[in-house]
Amino acid sequence: MNSIVTALPGKIASVFTRLDSPYLNGGQQLAVKYFSVATVLFFAQLLFGLLAAIQFVAPGFLFGWLDFSVNRMVHINAMVVWLLYGFIGSVYWFLEEESGTEIAGLKLGNIAFYVLTGAVTIVVLVYLLIQTGPGKDSTIWFINEGREYIEAPRWADFGIVAVMLVFFYNVAGTFMKGRWSGISGVLTLDLIALAGLYCAGMFYLTNITADQFWWWWVIHLWVEATWEVLVGCIMAWSLMHLIGARRKIVQTWLYIEVALMFGSGILGLGHHYFWIGTPDYWFSIGGFFSALEPIPLVAMVVHSVYDAGVHQFKSRNHPALAWIIAHTFGNFLGAGVWGFMHTLPQINLYTHGTQWSASHGHLAFFGAYATINIAFFYMAVQKWRGNVWMGGELPGNGWKWKWAMALLNIGVLGMTVALLIAGYEQSFIERAVEGSTWSGYFSAQNHPWFQQAMHWRLLFGLITIAGLVLLIWDLMTIGKGETRPALQLSEA
Amino acid sequence: MGQTTPAWASEARWKKIAIWVTAGSFVLLVFLTFDTLSKVSVGGERVRAYSVINKEIDYRYDEKQKRFAPVIGKDAPLFGQALSEEEAEKLVMLGKKTTQAKNCMNCHTLLGNGAYYAPDLTKAWLDPGWIDAANRENLMLAFLKDPAGNARSFGSGRRMPNLGITDEEAHGVVAFLKWMSAIDTNGFPNNFKTLNTKE
Numbered sequence: 252m253n254s255i256v257t258a259l260p261g262k263i264a265s266v267f268t269r270l271d272s273p274y275l276n277g278g279q280q281l282a283v284k285y286f287s288v289a290t291v292l293f294f295a296q297l298l299f300g301l302l303a304a305i306q307f308v309a310p311g312f313l314f315g316w317l318d319f320s321v322n323r324m325v326h327i328n329a330m331v332v333w334l335l336y337g338f339i340g341s342v343y344w345f346l347e348e349e350s351g352t353e354i355a356g357l358k359l360g361n362i363a364f365y366v367l368t369g370a371v372t373i374v375v376l377v378y379l380l381i382q383t384g385p386g387k388d389s390t391i392w393f394i395n396e397g398r399e400y401i402e403a404p405r406w407a408d409f410g411i412v413a414v415m416l417v418f419f420y421n422v423a424g425t426f427m428k429g430r431w432s433g434i435s436g437v438l439t440l441d442l443i444a445l446a447g448l449y450c451a452g453m454f455y456l457t458n459i460t461a462d463q464f465w466w467w468w469v470i471h472l473w474v475e476a477t478w479e480v481l482v483g484c485i486m487a488w489s490l491m492h493l494i495g496a497r498r499k500i501v502q503t504w505l506y507i508e509v510a511l512m513f514g515s516g517i518l519g520l521g522h523h524y525f526w527i528g529t530p531d532y533w534f535s536i537g538g539f540f541s542a543l544e545p546i547p548l549v550a551m552v553v554h555s556v557y558d559a560g561v562h563q564f565k566s567r568n569h570p571a572l573a574w575i576i577a578h579t580f581g582n583f584l585g586a587g588v589w590g591f592m593h594t595l596p597q598i599n600l601y602t603h604g605t606q607w608s609a610s611h612g613h614l615a616f617f618g619a620y621a622t623i624n625i626a627f628f629y630m631a632v633q634k635w636r637g638n639v640w641m642g643g644e645l646p647g648n649g650w651k652w653k654w655a656m657a658l659l660n661i662g663v664l665g666m667t668v669a670l671l672i673a674g675y676e677q678s679f680i681e682r683a684v685e686g687s688t689w690s691g692y693f694s695a696q697n698h699p700w701f702q703q704a705m706h707w708r709l710l711f712g713l714i715t716i717a718g719l720v721l722l723i724w725d726l727m728t729i730g731k732g733e734t735r736p737a738l739q740l741s742e743a
Numbered sequence: 744m745g746q747t748t749p750a751w752a753s754e755a756r757w758k759k760i761a762i763w764v765t766a767g768s769f770v771l772l773v774f775l776t777f778d779t780l781s782k783v784s785v786g787g788e789r790v791r792a793y794s795v796i797n798k799e800i801d802y803r804y805d806e807k808q809k810r811f812a813p814v815i816g817k818d819a820p821l822f823g824q825a826l827s828e829e830e831a832e833k834l835v836m837l838g839k840k841t842t843q844a845k846n847c848m849n850c851h852t853l854l855g856n857g858a859y860y861a862p863d864l865t866k867a868w869l870d871p872g873w874i875d876a877a878n879r880e881n882l883m884l885a886f887l888k889d890p891a892g893n894a895r896s897f898g899s900g901r902r903m904p905n906l907g908i909t910d911e912e913a914h915g916v917v918a919f920l921k922w923m924s925a926i927d928t929n930g931f932p933n934n935f936k937t938l939n940t941k942e
């Protein structure tokens with residue numbers, strides 16, 4: 252027994268080292284580890300999302316075993332974690348190329364990966380097997396913090412912060428050793444903010460108004476400020492790498508995006524302070540600044556499409572470029588348009604806390620963040636296979652990546668529209684007509700329009716997960732046996 | 744490349760703008776945060792003292808503000824027993840921790856935030872579903888301790904699972920819900936008819 256336990260770490264490590272490829276540098280080997288765990292978690296995310304979606308249609312399903320709350324928590328936590336894994340992996344991926352030197356403290360970075368992955372495994376097992384605890388601090392420390400998106404128990408919070416410090420040391424140390432650039436400067440400062448914000452979610456408060464005030468610091472200032480800038484950096488690097496965009500141009504764009512995104516997103520935080528007990532002035536501040544948030548998202552669409560057009564859509568990697576374009580449109584639609592639709596307080600009074608938010612949440616997280624990670628997975632697999640051809644004329648005309656992309660996008664868009672209809676119906680029936688009482692809530696839930704929307708969501712959910720299965724299959728097979736080398740780009 | 748970059752597209756200029764805009768926004772946010780936190784401290788006008796659970800609470804349309812607002816009324820101690828501020832805080836804290844430990848927020852919304860599988864808890868204390876003030880406390884306690892047995896799913900088939908909430912925790916949760924219903928949420932939810940209106 253003892254020997255099995257002591258042999259376990261080596262066994263686990265050997266599973267991951269089997270992913271090593273002779274074509275990659277040290278940071279990229281580590282990135283592939285992050286990407287593979289991210290993919291597994293992506294699948295888990297959709298699986299538990301489906302369980303929760305089935306419960307909307309058949310409430311007795313798994314009742315008392317895996318209740319809606321458990322499935323939903325795993326669904327959104329798996330999402331946050333896999334997206335972060337993807338981001339961390341992407342940064343490790345380009346760290347050496349961008350800095351022109353080897354990664355500082357790579358060994359520590361590798362250890363941090365195993366620590367983090369072990370912690371995530373334990374947290375998920377506790378979510379599934381223990382689920383809830385007594386109303387004491389010990390539950391918050393060891394089982395579940397009970398705050399949406401950041402449910403991870405406190406012990407894990409400290410683990411996450413420690414791992415983030417190692418990651419940060421790898422990033423800042425490497426750039427300090429090698430060379431700095433516009434991208435790396437923005438990236439490093441952004442990572443400080445991203446990690447620092449997490450600490451705003453790490454304490455208990457009885458005052459629920461103050462509690463939610465800080466909770467939104469983490470959630471909003473992540474997805475509408477620091478994550479946006481992080482993917483801005485990843486995009487900037489990807490455009491240079493994929494289509495040979497000029498550094499000067501992408502960096503200028505990056506600064507413009509930082510100015511517009513932080514300039515609107517930081518005070519746009521106020522759109523979450525309309526109804527939680529915070530003062531009235533947040534109506535104007537939150538409404539005004541968040542209404543400006545779509546501007547940088549439009550700018551990103553213009554930037555990527557223009558740059559790709561200038562280079563005649565010639566790219567080293569067609570699937571990756573297609574997913575980058577999907578990212579810019581998804582970000583604009585999901586965050587920019589869907590966000591704008593309910594961001595003014597006069598509208599939000601009726602949409603707040605309805606399926607409206609879920610509609611926006613799905614399109615925004617998928618459109619802005621899942622897409623760019625998928626793009627990066629394709630770039631990674633290309634080099635992993637030995638920098639092989641991934642332009643047009645793939646075997647089978649690249650049907651797998653094209654169908655995976657179509658199914659995933661149609662699936663998520665379909666769910667988004669179904670939830671939007673459900674949200675409208677709730678705004679009218681539950682909020683406007685019935686004044687949001689419990690019986691008003693259930694009138695809206697029982698209405699055929701709502702029920703139909705839930706069935707459509709389930710159907711499109713199945714399409715989404717079918718797309719993911721195909722995507723994983725494609726990532727595991729694309730470029731296998733390919734002998735043509737990747738397209739060489741002449742730096743313009 | 745021979746062409747010169749126009750001034751508006753200069754990388755160095757945008758770098759400066761980015762730094763100043765970010766720093767300026769952040770400083771403003773920090774300032775507003777201090778102001779907001781001082782205005783939402785427990786015991787103020789927006790977030791009431793925990794001992795507000797000793798009072799009758801209602802939620803009515805306020806003609807002057809043109810929106811719904813909480814109304815604090817005469818003495819009406821929770822569970823028939825007036826508590827000191829410290830005792831009330833202890834009870835509400837137990838309730839708040841229980842809502843986190845039982846993961847309420849992944850089915851319900853609180854102050855409108857959370858999940859959408861079950862009704863909003865912001866004004867749960869005032870909901871007409873509890874019939875009237877005389878029945879409310881007992882109905883709530885019984886429900887929390889055995890939600891599946893006392894299911895109130897309004898024909899939806901959705902039931903709340905038994906979460907192992909103890910008698911003590913149930914008292915805490917009811918206290919927390921009563922206290923939360925007195926928070927001034929700027930008129931959200933709109934047009935909500937409390938169980939007092941119905942009487």
Ligand code: HEM
Nearest residue numbers: 474522541544586590591593594603604608612615616619
């Ligand atoms: C990629 C960026 C974004 C992501 C990932 C995102 C995601 C989300 C999610 C998941 C929620 C629901 C939170 C909850 O569970 O309560 C939410 C709420 C909200 N988002 Fe976004 N969002 C983004 C950008 C934006 C933008 C740019 C706007 C405005 C223009 C916006 C406006 C809102 C508003 C007003 C709410 C509150 C909804 C409510 O009252 O219930 N979001 N967002």
Ligand code: HEM
Nearest residue numbers: 297300301303304608609612616617621712715858859860
């Ligand atoms: C198989 C596909 C999926 C299904 C069936 C599904 C189902 C669900 C369900 C049932 C909920 C709970 C909503 C509620 O509380 O009423 C939810 C929440 C959520 N899901 Fe999904 N989901 C899927 C895919 C995704 C994807 C691809 C993303 C983003 C990358 C995502 C992000 C979210 C977010 C952010 C929330 C919280 C929304 C909020 O609180 O407003 N889901 N999902």
Ligand SMILES: [Fe+2]
Nearest residue numbers: 471475520522
């Ligand atoms: Fe936001």
